[in-house]
Amino acid sequence: DPLGKPSDRVLLFAYLNSFHETGIKSPLDAAILKRGPPEMEGYRKIDEIPFDFERRRLSVVVEKGGERLLITKGAPEAVLPQCVRFEANGEEALFDATAKAKSKTVYQKLSGEGYRLLAVAYRFVPKQPVYHSTDERDLVLVGFVAFFDPPLEEAAEVLRSLRRDGIKVKILTGDNELVTRHVCAAVGLSQVRLILGEEVDRMSDPALAHAAERFKIFARVSPSQKNRIIRALQHRGHVVGFLGDGINDAPALHTADVGISVSTATDAAKEAADIILLERSLKVLHNGIIEGRKAFGNVMKYLLMGTSSNFGNMFSMAGASLFLPFLPMLPIQILLNNFLYDLAQITIPTDNVDPTFIRKPHRWDVSLIRKFMIYIGPISSAYDFLTFGALIALFHASEQAFHTGWFIESLATQTLVLFVIRTAGNPFRNRPSRLLTGTIFTVVLIGSALPYSPVAPLLGFTPLPASFMLFLIGLTGTYLLFVELAKRRLMKRFLRDRFV
Numbered sequence: 001d002p003l004g005k006p007s008d009r010v011l012l013f014a015y016l017n018s019f020h021e022t023g024i025k026s027p028l029d030a031a032i033l034k035r036g037p038p039e040m041e042g043y044r045k046i047d048e049i050p051f052d053f054e055r056r057r058l059s060v061v062v063e064k065g066g067e068r069l070l071i072t073k074g075a076p077e078a079v080l081p082q083c084v085r086f087e088a089n090g091e092e093a094l095f096d097a098t099a100k101a102k103s104k105t106v107y108q109k110l111s112g113e114g115y116r117l118l119a120v121a122y123r124f125v126p127k128q129p130v131y132h133s134t135d136e137r138d139l140v141l142v143g144f145v146a147f148f149d150p151p152l153e154e155a156a157e158v159l160r161s162l163r164r165d166g167i168k169v170k171i172l173t174g175d176n177e178l179v180t181r182h183v184c185a186a187v188g189l190s191q192v193r194l195i196l197g198e199e200v201d202r203m204s205d206p207a208l209a210h211a212a213e214r215f216k217i218f219a220r221v222s223p224s225q226k227n228r229i230i231r232a233l234q235h236r237g238h239v240v241g242f243l244g245d246g247i248n249d250a251p252a253l254h255t256a257d258v259g260i261s262v263s264t265a266t267d268a269a270k271e272a273a274d275i276i277l278l279e280r281s282l283k284v285l286h287n288g289i290i291e292g293r294k295a296f297g298n299v300m301k302y303l304l305m306g307t308s309s310n311f312g313n314m315f316s317m318a319g320a321s322l323f324l325p326f327l328p329m330l331p332i333q334i335l336l337n338n339f340l341y342d343l344a345q346i347t348i349p350t351d352n353v354d355p356t357f358i359r360k361p362h363r364w365d366v367s368l369i370r371k372f373m374i375y376i377g378p379i380s381s382a383y384d385f386l387t388f389g390a391l392i393a394l395f396h397a398s399e400q401a402f403h404t405g406w407f408i409e410s411l412a413t414q415t416l417v418l419f420v421i422r423t424a425g426n427p428f429r430n431r432p433s434r435l436l437t438g439t440i441f442t443v444v445l446i447g448s449a450l451p452y453s454p455v456a457p458l459l460g461f462t463p464l465p466a467s468f469m470l471f472l473i474g475l476t477g478t479y480l481l482f483v484e485l486a487k488r489r490l491m492k493r494f495l496r497d498r499f500v
Helices: 008-020 027-034 076-082 097-112 155-164 177-186 197-202 205-214 223-235 247-255 267-272 282-323 331-345 366-394 399-416 434-452 466-499
Strands: 044-052 057-064 067-074 083-088 091-094 116-125 139-147 217-219 241-243 258-262 275-277
Touching (some): 008 027, 008 057, 008 067, 008 116, 008 139, 027 139, 067 076, 076 083, 076 116, 076 139, 097 177, 155 282, 177 217, 197 217, 197 223, 205 223, 223 247, 241 247, 247 258, 247 267, 258 267, 275 282, 282 331, 331 399, 331 434, 366 399, 366 466, 399 434, 399 466
Parallel strands (some): 083 139, 241 258, 258 275
Antiparallel strands (some): 057 067, 083 091, 116 139
16 A cells, blocks of 8 residues: 555556556556456446556546446556545545655655556546546555566676677666666666656757767656667667567667567567567577677678689689680689589588677678778789699690699689688687588598599599699698788778777
8 A cells, every 4th residue: 555555455456457458458467467356346347548658657447336436557656646645554544745755655665676666546536428637636546566577587697798798788668767776786787877768858869869878777768768769879870779578669679770579578569579589588689699790700701702712713714814725714614613612611600700709799891891802802813823824834734734723723722711711810729610621621622633533524624743733732822821911911901990
């Protein structure tokens, strides 16, 4: 009741309100109804005044024994100002300053302990066709319904992990300041200063953008205010993910770059979300982010490898055609080379990713791909021309031997180079996955063995002398060394240009 004592009458009126509500029921309504129906025989619904985020309360009108009763349930700060009397110990009294102070102390104490509260009040109303929000006045305060929903045990640990991995966590909640402080402190998000919804309304867009960047906790915010905060963060260049499960979270879920909800959320929230978590665990969210970064890192490896190799091969093919009286490589050999090259990349998704890459978020940056292609592609082409010169001047290769030699050199250099470009650091410190290592070496061995196999004549290949294979080993080793040096210089310049 308003003085903090247990009261079945509070539960009865709260149950009547939730039971007869026709809108989308909140988790708090579900918790009230789950308690089981009290003795409510004889009550008949007459009308309803729906909830809205301005009033922050909902009322139903029921009739029993010819008398009509308006029952209001909502945020304490929205219901208490409408009350003129209160019930306690089975008696009704004037809701004067002393009573208001006592009831406020009750709800603030419970809020400070982490309980979410709804105030319940009523009044007898005359018979009329329709009831409006203006009828929510001169109420009798019955008391408070308290709900305790502790944070998950893993929440504090997961939030620490998110911060460690470069993800800023901010709280946007409709709960009051006291509940918000208690819950945030329990998960390690305590902050002396938090922003209330009424302050958000008074802020201009630039001021809100500054506050959204600086502060972590926003309490008593409405759906439109959540939306403004997310847009403010986006305007400052952040990629924003938003996790919510209520109907009031739907606008923010839709506005965020990534809307995340849960399987138990309202239909409106799930419809607006991009991702729905099936497990009741924040670890799933963190694991998903890490796996996403790994996938992004491995996609970048594929793009850097593919663009630089193809860029170099284009120059090599065009340049060789200028002085050779025959095609540098036959069409069937080009197709086979591309097939084996693609086969070597199938296991890139299994590769290990630099721990430093996983520890911070990354954006799609086409400039890095372009610079890598321009820097590394010409090195690949230069080694192709070196191979052309050696085949003609040193090994006096025939047309068929020239095709075979460039096929093996091209396949070896453009597949083995993945060991170098797969990491921004030292390739010997971050080892590739076993599956990727096995696939690359298998493809190189297959390409090297084809000229000595029974199908060689069908593919236009011919066996090459052992001296060429020794030359190729040395050539490939120096190529990988030069690519590593160019990569380090490029990455150093790229990071300097990006952050200076």
